[in-house]
Amino acid sequence: MIKLFRKIRQNLLIENQPGRQPNKTRKYLKYAVGEVILVVIGILIALWINNTYQDYKNSQLTNSFLLDFKRDLLADTRVLDKRIKTNETMVKNIDSIIIFFQTKKELTSKELHTFATYNLSIMYESYFIPEKSTLRQFESSNNNNLISSKLLKDKLFEYHTINDRNEKNMETSVQLYQHNFFTRDFMKLLAIKEFKMLMSGLTPALSQESLKKITLIEDYWVSLFQKKGLTENQNKNYSEVSLKAKEILKLIEAKLKK
Incomplete structure (x- = not known):
């Protein structure tokens, strides 16, 4: 392109020499059009470079968000798995307490210790906050378009909506019940004279009569x-949330590999 303009300029100089019939208008028009084309090409190249750089920045930011979402979800699944196991143990301990009263006529000191351990374990409050x-950060950045996958965005929205619902309803209800009822009712068990004596080692066993009082x-x-x-019910919710978290993790992994 530059060679073409140089040639046109040389032709203009030649035509301006004495004895030659100039055709300046057409030559100047060619030169002007060429200059415009050069400017347009320069602008297009600049825009392409800018867009390429912006795409690169967006790609880096997208990967950063995806990695952070992955980190949060992995942390959530670890907590959920721990809560599920703890709750499963709690349910087994409650069943064991029931079996004690269905099958035992009295509790030896060792059995009472186990019985007390079961009761103490179910005092544990299990809750999950994602x-x-x-x-x-993602919502405040106003960059929702960074994640192009509608499926991934929908899954993330669904995941946090379920967690918000569980936290406001189920988790709050469990904690209120624990504080207001179960702890109080458990203390009634500890108030039984024979139970306190056995826990203090003053009597070797809990008699059938004492069991009947309980x-x-x-x-x-x-x-x-x-x-x-x-x-x-809490474990059912935790399992559902954990499954959704693991589904999202698979989608994120697929996006990061692209």
Whole structure:
């Protein structure tokens, strides 16, 4: 292109020499058009470079968000797996308490220790609060278009919506019940004289009569079965959330490999 303009300029100089008939208008027009084309090409190249750089920056930012989402989801799945195992143990311990009263006429010191351990274990409060740091950053950045996959965005939205619903409803209900009812009813068990004596080592076993007293603590048994039901329902929710988290992790891995 530059050679072409140089040639046109040389021709213009030659035509301006004495004795030659100039055809300046057409030559100047060619030169002007060429200059315009050069400017347009320069602008297009600049735009291409700018767009390429912007695409690179967006790609880097997208990968950064995806890696952060992956980190949060992995942390969530680890916590959920731990909560699920703890809750499964809690349900087994509640079943063991029930079996104690169905099959034992009295509890030896060793059995009472196990019985007390089971009761203490079900005092544990299990709850799950997901990691939301990346989600908040992503929403505040106004860069929702960085994640092009509609499926991935929908799954992320669904995941956090379910967690918000569980946190506001199920998790709050479990904690309120734990504080207001189960702890209080458990203390009624500890208030039984024979139970306190056995825990203090003053008597070697819990007699059938003492066991019968425990069975008559209606609030304790209601709380026990209620705790079992809430824990099983909680685990059902945790399993659902964990499954969705693992589905999203697969989608993120696929995007990162591209």
